[in-house]
Structure formats: C-alpha cells, structure tokens
Amino acid sequence: MRILLTNDDGIAAPGIDALHEAIGSLGEVVVIAPAGVQSAMSHGITFHRPLLVREVQVNPRMRGYAIDGTPADCVKIGLRTMWAERFGEGTRPDLVISGMNSGANVGINVIYSGTVAAAIEAAFLGVPAIAVSLHIGDPAKTAWPRAAQIARTTIDRIVAHPLDPHRVMSVNIPTIESAAAPMPAIRVVRMNTAAGIDRHERRVSPDGRPYYWPCGNGMEFAHTAQGSDVEALMEHQVTVTPLWYDLTDDASMSAWRERLDGHCGTAAS
Numbered sequence: 001m002r003i004l005l006t007n008d009d010g011i012a013a014p015g016i017d018a019l020h021e022a023i024g025s026l027g028e029v030v031v032i033a034p035a036g037v038q039s040a041m042s043h044g045i046t047f048h049r050p051l052l053v054r055e056v057q058v059n060p061r062m063r064g065y066a067i068d069g070t071p072a073d074c075v076k077i078g079l080r081t082m083w084a085e086r087f088g089e090g091t092r093p094d095l096v097i098s099g100m101n102s103g104a105n106v107g108i109n110v111i112y113s114g115t116v117a118a119a120i121e122a123a124f125l126g127v128p129a130i131a132v133s134l135h136i137g138d139p140a141k142t143a144w145p146r147a148a149q150i151a152r153t154t155i156d157r158i159v160a161h162p163l164d165p166h167r168v169m170s171v172n173i174p175t176i177e178s179a180a181a182p183m184p185a186i187r188v189v190r191m192n193t194a195a196g197i198d199r200h201e202r203r204v205s206p207d208g209r210p211y212y213w214p215c216g217n218g219m220e221f222a223h224t225a226q227g228s229d230v231e232a233l234m235e236h237q238v239t240v241t242p243l244w245y246d247l248t249d250d251a252s253m254s255a256w257r258e259r260l261d262g263h264c265g266t267a268a269s
Contacts, residue, residue: 001027001159004078004093004122005064008038008071008101008114012058014144015100019132020062022148023097023155030086030093031064032078034071034114039103041070041114043121051077071098071118079125095159096122099132100144100151104172106133106229106239107192107221119168120245128163130155130171135219135233137175147176150183154238157186168243172229174236186238192228194221 003026007016011033023029035054051069058064065082067074075096083091098118105113119129132151136142154171163169174184197220200212224230229239 001094002087003027003029004075004083004096004127005029005031006033006071006074006078006096006098006118008034008041008098008118010034010036010038011056011064011066013037013102014142015102015134015148017059017062018144018148019097019100019151021145022152026152026155026159027094030078030083031058031062032074032082033064033066034074035066035068038070038114039101040112041072041117042112043072043117044070044114045072045076046070053077053082071114072121075118075121076125079122079127092127094127095163096127096129097132097155098122098129099134099171100148100173101131101133102136102139104133104135104219104233105131105170106172106219106233107194108196109218110170110191110241110243116168116170116243119170120243123166123168124245126165128165128167128169130158130169132171132173134173135175137177141177143176143179143181146179146181147173150176150181150238153183154186154240158240166245168245170229170239170241170243172233172239172241174233174238184236184238186240187232188240188242189227189229189232190225191241191243192221192225192230194223194225196221 046069054066098115101115116131119131122129198216201215232239
C-alpha cells in the first residue's frame with residue numbers, strides 16, 4: 001500500500017511525526033504537507049502565486065515535501081502532479097491520511113478544518129482518505145506516540161473493509177496523556193451540527209483603533225446532540241464519522257423544483 005500523508009499543522013508538527021511513525025508498517029508513506037501552520041484554513045486553495053516545494057529531512061525518521069500552501073493545495077498538487085513524477089504517469093496512492101491534528105475536529109469544526117479539507121480533496125479526486133485529529137487537554141502532557149498508536153489501530157479497522165475511492169472518514173482520538181493509556185472504544189457517530197460558542201474580546205490598539213481578539217476554545221457548542229461526535233469524544237471514545245463532499249440538500253430538491261423549475265420570471269423594470 002502506498003500512502004500520501006499530509007496535515008494542516010505543518011510538516012514539522014508533532015502529530016504528523018507521531019502518525020508517520022505509527023503507520024510506517026502499513027505501507028510506503030510519502031509526506032506532502034504544508035511548510036507552516038495552516039490550521040482552520042478549511043478548503044482554501046492557492047490561485048494567484050506559485051506553490052514552492054522543498055524536500056526536507058524533518059528529523060532522522062521522516063523526510064518529506066514541504067509546500068508553501070494550504071492542506072488542500074498539498075493534496076491537489078500531490079495527486080495531480082507530484083505522485084506521477086515519483087511513481088509514474090497514471091499512478092495514485094492507495095490512501096491519503098491527513099493528521100494527526102493538534103485539536104479535535106468534531107461538530108462544526110469539521111467545516112473549518114484544514115485537516116478534514118485535505119482528506120475531502122483527496123476523496124473528491126478519487127482517492128479514499130482518513131482525517132485523524134486528537135483532542136488536546138494539557139499540551140505539555142499529550143502522549144503523541146500513544147495517541148498515534150490508537151489512531152493506527154482505528155485506521156487498521158477502517159481499511160480492513162473496502163473503501164470507495166471517494167470515501168472520507170473522519171477520526172477523532174480523545175485526550176491521551178499517558179503512554180500506557182488503554183485503547184478506547186470506537187464509535188461511529190454523526191457530526192454534531194450546533195453552532196460553536198465563539199467569543200471575541202474587544203480591545204483598543206495604542207493608536208485608538210478597536211480590534212477583536214478571538215478567545216473561544218473551539219470545543220463549546222450551543223448544544224450537544226445525543227449520539228453525536230461531540231458527545232462520544234467527551235465520553236473518551238474514538239469517534240469515526242463518514243463524510244461526504246456533496247453539499248446538495250437532497251431532501252429539499254423536489255420542493256424547490258416545484259417552486260422554480262420552468263417558471264419564467266418577469267424582467268425587473
């Protein structure tokens with residue numbers, strides 16, 4: 001198996017290093033990741049400047065390609081160009097893994113996440129993908145290697161089943177602060193759709209202009225639905241959520257066709 005590994009925290013982040021180590025025996029892993037932090041970039045891509053690529057030895061264990069773009073950029077250029085340059089025309093990875101993100105991507109955070117966007121870009125282009133995120137408690141206590149081992153166990157259980165080329169699976173690992181932490185239960189759950197509770201503190205700059213400093217923690221929501229990813233993660237379970245990039249609201253299609261299809265409007269005066 002050949003795997004493209006990317007993230008949104010940057011190629012030197014501890015999460016991608018730990019996950020790279022954990023999935024090494026799964027197959028040949030090629031790292032193509034942002035040169036710097038691209039958190040909360042969602043599905044942004046670069047149009048108006050070139051994307052510089054640099055091959056780097058991140059540490060003694062991991063070498064990869066650092067791209068000065070977004071997570072979606074990394075996957076797009078990786079699948080459309082760089083993979084063929086390395087392995088031959090017409091080749092594709094068998095799987096794209098994005099992560100391991102420093103911070104959970106549950107609830108509405110799925111929309112904002114660069115980690116998830118990278119996985120969605122891969123699936124859109126026809127390569128199944130898994131996004132992996134870790135809920136952080138005390139950053140200083142985070143047991144990255146153990147969290148990555150738990151992620152690997154979850155990935156193994158996912159890829160043991162056939163994956164459609166356009167499949168996206170979002171995995172969230174609960175807070176892991178011990179190298180001896182047991183394997184949590186895995187739950188397949190839906191995305192919590194409540195709005196996040198964001199706060200912005202108003203401040204004044206030295207020259208008198210007001211500005212607003214975001215001060216939410218990203219994990220507070222208007223409500224938590226029963227059976228949702230937020231609920232399961234807070235119960236210290238590994239969450240797995242199948243995602244789909246088609247945003248069409250199929251349930252309302254018939255109603256809107258009846259209202260609008262075939263109707264000719266009157267030109268505005």
